Amino acid sequence: MKFSTKAIHVGQEPESVTGAVTVPLFQTSTYAQIEIGKHTGFEYARTQNPTRFAWEENLAALEEGIAAFAFGSGTAAVDTVMRLLNAGDHVIMAEDMYGGTYRLATKVLERFGLTFSFVDMRDPANVAKAVTDRTAMIYTETPTNPMMTLTDLVEVAKVARQHGVLMVVDNTFASPYFQRPLTLGADIVVHSATKYLGGHSDLVSGIVATNRDDIAERLKFLQNAVGAVPGPFECWLLLRSSKTLAVRMDRHQSNAMQIAAYCASHPRVQVTHYPGLPSHPQHALAQRQMSGFGGMISIELGSLAAATAFTKALKVFTLAESLGGVESLVCHPVSMTHGSIPKEQRDRLGVTEGLVRLSVGIEDVEDLLADLEQAFQHI
Numbered sequence: 454m455k456f457s458t459k460a461i462h463v464g465q466e467p468e469s470v471t472g473a474v475t476v477p478l479f480q481t482s483t484y485a486q487i488e489i490g491k492h493t494g495f496e497y498a499r500t501q502n503p504t505r506f507a508w509e510e511n512l513a514a515l516e517e518g519i520a521a522f523a524f525g526s527g528t529a530a531v532d533t534v535m536r537l538l539n540a541g542d543h544v545i546m547a548e549d550m551y552g553g554t555y556r557l558a559t560k561v562l563e564r565f566g567l568t569f570s571f572v573d574m575r576d577p578a579n580v581a582k583a584v585t586d587r588t589a590m591i592y593t594e595t596p597t598n599p600m601m602t603l604t605d606l607v608e609v610a611k612v613a614r615q616h617g618v619l620m621v622v623d624n625t626f627a628s629p630y631f632q633r634p635l636t637l638g639a640d641i642v643v644h645s646a647t648k649y650l651g652g653h654s655d656l657v658s659g660i661v662a663t664n665r666d667d668i669a670e671r672l673k674f675l676q677n678a679v680g681a682v683p684g685p686f687e688c689w690l691l692l693r694s695s696k697t698l699a700v701r702m703d704r705h706q707s708n709a710m711q712i713a714a715y716c717a718s719h720p721r722v723q724v725t726h727y728p729g730l731p732s733h734p735q736h737a738l739a740q741r742q743m744s745g746f747g748g749m750i751s752i753e754l755g756s757l758a759a760a761t762a763f764t765k766a767l768k769v770f771t772l773a774e775s776l777g778g779v780e781s782l783v784c785h786p787v788s789m790t791h792g793s794i795p796k797e798q799r800d801r802l803g804v805t806e807g808l809v810r811l812s813v814g815i816e817d818v819e820d821l822l823a824d825l826e827q828a829f830q831h832i
C-alpha cells in the first residue's frame with residue numbers, strides 16, 4: 454500500500470458493532486471486567502484505549518515502523534525516549550534543535566545523571582568524534598528547528614551501528630510524508646504531533662515510532678509506567694488529520710518553494726534557509742534523503758528592529774509559536790522558541806535577533822506573497 458492509502462485505512466477498519474467508518478472516540482477511563490481475572494483485553498485507559506491504538510497503528514505504518522506510542526506532547530515523547538537510558542549514560546545531541554528539547558536535556562535530564570554533548574550534526578565525523586565508552590544514544594533533528602540544517606541519516610546511522618548505540622531522529626519538520634528515518638537506519642522516530650501530524654493548530658500531542666521489537670516492548674512499558682499519554686480526543690483528531698497529511702504536505706511544500714525563491718531574491722532578506730533551494734549548502738543531501746522539503750523557511754533580516762517591523766506588519770501570517778498548521782505563522786526564535794539556548798550557542802548557530810521563521814500554510818500563495826511584500830516595505 455502507498456502512503457495516502459495507508460494514511461486513510463491503516464488502523465481504521467469499519468467498527469465491528471455498527472460499521473462506523475470513522476474510528477469511534479472511546480472517551481472512557483476504564484472498562485467493565487467480566488469477572489476477577491477475566492476481561493476484554495481493555496482494563497484501564499492509561500494502558501489501553503482503542504482510539505489511541507488506532508492512531509498508533511496508523512502512524513507506525515506511515516513511518517514504516519512496527520509500533521508507535523502516543524504521548525501528551527512532543528516533549529513528553531522525547532522525555533519517555535530518554536527513559537530508555539540509565540544514569541551515567543551519554544547522549545550525543547544536535548546543537549541546533551528545538552529549544553525545549555535542549556532545555557529538557559540540560560535543565561532536567563542532566564539532574565538525573567545523563568550527560569550530553571551537543572555537536573554540529575551537519576558533519577557525521579563530529580558525531581564519531583564525540584562517541585565515548587558511555588555513549589548510549591545519538592539524538593538529532595533533521596531538518597533542524599530553526600536553521601534548517603540536515604543530518605546525513607545514513608552516515609550517522611553507520612556510526613550508531615558501529616558503536617552499538619541507539620539512533621533517534623526528531624522527524625517533526627519533514628513529517629513521514631517527506632522523510633522516513635527508520636528506512637535510513639534510525640531506531641526511533643519522534644514527533645511533535647502538535648505540528649504537521651495534527652496540522653490544524655488545535656491540539657498538543659507527541660508520538661514515537663520504532664522498527665525494533667526490543668525497543669517497542671520497552672517503550673510500551675514506559676508509556677504505561679511513566680503515564681504521559683494523550684487523551685483519546687487528541688488521538689481521534691490525529692486520525693482525522695492523518696487522512697489529509699499527504700495533500701496538506703504537498704501544498705505546504707509548493708507554497709514554501711515559491712516563497713523561499715521569492716525571499717532568496719528579495720533585497721530585504723540577507724539569507725534564506727530552505728533545503729529545497731539549490732543554494733542551500735545541503736541541498737543535494739535533502740534531495741537524497743527526503744522526497745520533499747517541507748513548509749518551514751527561516752530568513753535573516755539583519756536586526757531585531759527589522760524583524761520587529763516585519764512581523765508587526767504581516768497580516769495573513771500570524772506571529773505565534775508552533776508550526777505545521779494550515780494557517781501561516783511567523784515566529785521569532787530568539788524571543789520565542791529558542792530562548793532556552795545560551796546566547797553564545799545561538800550566535801554560533803546563526804539564531805540571531807534578526808532571524809525570523811516562517812511556517813508556510815496552505816492558503817493561496819499569491820496572498821502569502823503579497824503579505825510578505827507589504828511587510829518587507831515596513832523594514
Ligand code: P1T
Binds near residue numbers: 529625645657
Ligand atoms: O510542543 P511539543 O508538542 O511538546 O513538541 C516539542 C517539539 C519537539 N520537536 C520539535 C522539532 C519541535 O519543533 C517541538 C515544538 N516546537 C515548537 C513549539 C516551535 O514553535 O518550534
